Each structure stands twice: as C-alpha cells, then as structure tokens.
Amino acid sequence: MIQQFSRFVKSGAGLEKTLRLIQCVSQVVAALTMSSALAVQLTTVKLQLALARRYFRFFGFIDSFQRMSELLGKDGFGSVAGMLELAKCTCFGLYFVLEDLTTLHAMGVYAVPWNDRVMDQANTFWFYALSFSVIGAMWALLVGPAEQLPKENGKGKNQKTASEKATPVKPTAASARVKQIVVDGCDLLIPLELLGWMPTGDMVVGSTMVLSTLMTAQVIWARV
Template sequence: MAQQFSRFVKSGAGLEKTLRLIQCVSQVVAALTVGSALAVQLTTVKLQLALSRRYFRFFGFIDSFQHMIALLGKDGFTSVAGLLELAQSTCFGLYFVLEDLTLLHAMGVYAVPWHDRVMDQANTFWFYALAFSVAGALWALLFGPAEKPVKKNGQKKNQKAVSEKINPTKATPSSVRVKQIVVELCDMLIPLELLGWMPTGDVVVGSTMVLSTLLTAQDIWAQV
C-alpha cells in the first residue's frame, strides 16, 4: 500500500488528484467553520492549491487541439458522436488557453485589468466542454454499437462476458461511461458556481469535488 501510494503521488496525475483532494476538503471545512481563524487558514490553503494545480494543466491545450485536428481529419463532422467529441475538445482547448493567459495575474507577477472577463470566458468554455462530454457519454450509452457476440468452442458468447472472464476487474464500457457522467456532472457545479449561473455554495461544490476526485483517482491508482 505504501509503495503504491508513493508511485501514485510521484505520477503527475496522481499528485494533481492528491492536491485536488486536499483543496476540496479544505474548502468544505473552511465553509463549515466560517468566521474562525481555521477557516482563514484553510481558505489560503485552498487558493494556493488551486493555483498550484494550474501548472499541471498549463499545456493542456496542446492535447485538446491535437485531438480536435485529428477529429477534423477523421469523422468529426460525419456522426453525432464525432461532433460532440469535436465540440468538447475545442471547448477544453479554449478553456486552457484563456486560463493560461491569466496565470501571471493569479501569481501576482503581472496584474491585468481584463483578468475577470477572461476567466469568465474560460469558465464558460469549461462548462460547455463538460456538458458536451456528458452529452457524448449519454449518446454512446443510448445509441452506441452493441457488443458483438463471439464464437468460442462452438458456442456464442457475449464479448463482454468473455472479457470479464479473462479479466474480472476490468470495467465495462458502459460502467466507464456512467462513471464519466457522474464525475463530470459533479465538476460542472464548479464553473456554474464561479459564473454565478447556479450558486450552490462552497460546501456543495467542495463535496462534489471530493466525490469526482476520488472516482477519477481510482483509475490512476489502479494503473500505478
């Protein structure tokens, strides 16, 4: 367990999830102890960790735009799933770029008067990206291709059943998509709160962040 935890926090993704978990727990406790010295300290912890996590995704726009270009050259416009994935990648890329433009301001290095406007646009694209991702996962669940039966030893078996027999711990595509939907619905509350579109408060947002962080950390934990 200790060795696996060490491998987990040494990986970039695992360390980012660890910092995110501390951040959202600090946010919840600070909201529950508002007015106290502890709340002030934990709010500082939350803000500093939120800033440090931005470094992990600074170049996130590269993967997003590369994926967008790949979709444009493949099937981005030929299917509903392709269109949703294309929209998701585009919005994530724009979110990363706009957020990066305000990093020096957030670090206190170079203040700019347009910080709030740009961050509002960034969070808007973040919300749209998550919404398109949820829509894509729902579309795949409802209208995705059915698993084809395979013939083995003269008998037909469902591909899913064969896969689970070989590797019982391997998640099915449906369960992965359901997990994705839950995670991204939780994360959608963050930009909704930041934009003031659906204020829910720090306790609710922080609690849903804990859930989404633990769910995504499970996959990283299993891989290290």
C-alpha cells in the same frame, strides 16, 4: 500500499488529484467551521492549491487541439458522437488557453485589468466542455452501438437486420461511461458556481469535488 502511494503521488496525474483532494476537503471544512480564523487559513490553502494545480494543466491545450486535428482528419463530422467529441475538445482547448493567459495575474507577477473577463470566458468554455462530455457519454451509452452499425446496401442472402447486428455496450465500457457522467456532472457545479449561474455554495461544490476526485483518482491508482 506505501509503495503504490509513492508511485501514485510521483505521477503527475496522481499528484494533481492529491492536491485537488486536499483543496476540496479544505473548502468543505472551511464552510463548516465556526472559527473565522481557521476558515481564513483553510481558504488560503484552497486558493494556493488551486493555483498550484493550474501548472499541471498549463499545456493541456496541446492535447485538446491535437485531438481536434485527429477528429477533423477522420470522422469528426461523420457522426453525432464525433461532433460531440470535437465540440468537447474545442471547448477544453479554449478553456486551457484562456486560463493560461491569466496565469501571471494569478501568480501576482503581472496584474491585468481584463483578468476577470477572460476567466469568465474560460469558465464558460469549461462549462460547455463538461456539458458536451456528459452528453457524449450518454449518447455513447444509449445510442452508440446502433450508430456504429455498418451501412448495408440491402442485398445478399446473409444480410442481418440492424437489431441483429447491434452489439450492446460492454459492461466495462458502460461502467466507464456512467462514471464519466457522474464525474463530469459533479464538476459542472464548479463553473456554474464561479459564473454565478447556479450558486450552490462552497459546501456543495466542495463535496461534489471530493466525490469526483476520489472516482478519478481510483482509476489512476489502479494504473500505477
């Protein structure tokens, strides 16, 4: 147990999830506490950990744009699933880039007057990325098997019907899709709160962050 925890926090993804869990727990406790002094301290912890976690995703745009390039070179526009994945990667890439532009401001190194405007745009792309991710997972769960059917020319004695050729989503794949929908659905509340589109408060946002963090951390934990 201790050795696995050590491997977990030594991995970049595991350490990021650990910091995220402490951050969202601090946010929940700060919202519940009656002590203003403690609330200020916990809010400081939350903000500092949020800044620290930005360093882990500083180069996240590379993977997003690389995935975009792969989709454009294959069938990014050849299917609904491909278009949803392409839109998701594009929005995530733009989110990472825009957030990176404000890193020095967030660190207090170089203040810029356009920080708030850029972060609003970054969070907007984050919202779109998570939305496309949820829609893509639902599409793959409900429509994916039928969409992946090979096109038939209508000839041949052994030709099967579409319903015969359709293979259901494997249980493990279906479970992963459902988990993705829950995790991304929880995280959708964060940009909605930051943008003021659907203010839910620190308590609700922090609680959903705890849930999504534990679910994603479980996957990383099993892998290390």
